[in-house]
Amino acid sequence: MGWLKKAELCVGCKEKKTRRILEGKPVCAYCQLKVKAYREGVRNCPVDGTAMEKHAKYDFIIDKCPTCNGVWLDAGEMDIIEGVVIAAVAERSFAAH
Known part of the structure; x- marks a missing residue:
C-alpha cells in the first residue's frame, strides 16, 4: 500500500x-x-462446518457463522477490538466530565 x-x-x-x-x-x-x-477466501465454521460470512469492522474482519452465530478472529484482531473498546470508554469518560 x-x-x-x-x-x-x-x-x-x-x-x-x-x-x-x-x-x-x-x-x-x-x-x-x-x-x-x-x-x-471463505472459512468454514469449526463448530458446524457452515461457510462463515465476513464482516469488515474498523481495521479487522470478523468471520461469523450464520447458523450458530459463532465468530472467528485472526491473529491480532482481538488486540484491535480491545483498543477500540478502550478508546471508546476513555472518550465516553472524558465527555462525562
Missing part, C-alpha cells in the same frame, strides 16, 4: 476522499478492508 500526495475519490465506494493507494488506485480504508476480506 502506498500514499497519494493529494486526496482523491475512492474507486471502490466513490464516496470518500483518500490518500491511500492499493494496486495503483485510490482506495479508502473501508474498501481496502473489503478487498482484504474478499481475498481471504
